[in-house]
Amino acid sequence: LGLPDLVLYETAKAGIEGMTRALARELGPDNIRVTSIIPGNVKTPRQMKWYTPEGERQIVESQCLPGRIEPKHVASLALFLASDDASLCTGHGYWIDAGWR
DSSP states (O other), X not given: OOOTTOHHHHHHHHHHHHHHHHHHHHHGGGTOOOEEEEEOSXXXXXXXXXXXXXXXXXXXXXXXSXXXXXXXXXXXXXXXXXXXXXXXXXXXXXXXXXXXX
C-alpha cells in the first residue's frame, strides 16, 4: 500500500522493481544476476536527527517485527546477494523492512 503524499517516491520504487525484472531477463543469458534491495525505514545517523522518541515508537509499532533496521542489516543482505550462495537469485526485489507497511 502506498504512502500518502509520496506518489513520486512510491512510483520510483515500483519502477525499480520493473527494471530489475526486465534487466534480469535481458542479462540472464550472459549469467549476470540482477536484484534490488528495497529497504524500509532504516535507522541512520541523519534520520535520527529528525525523529523524536515518539516517532521512533511509532515506527516500531508499524512493523511486524520489533526493533529498527540498521545499515548493517541492509549491508548483510547485499553481501548475501553478491555471494555464490545467491547464484540463482535474480529478477527480484528483496524487501528488508521488518514487515513495515
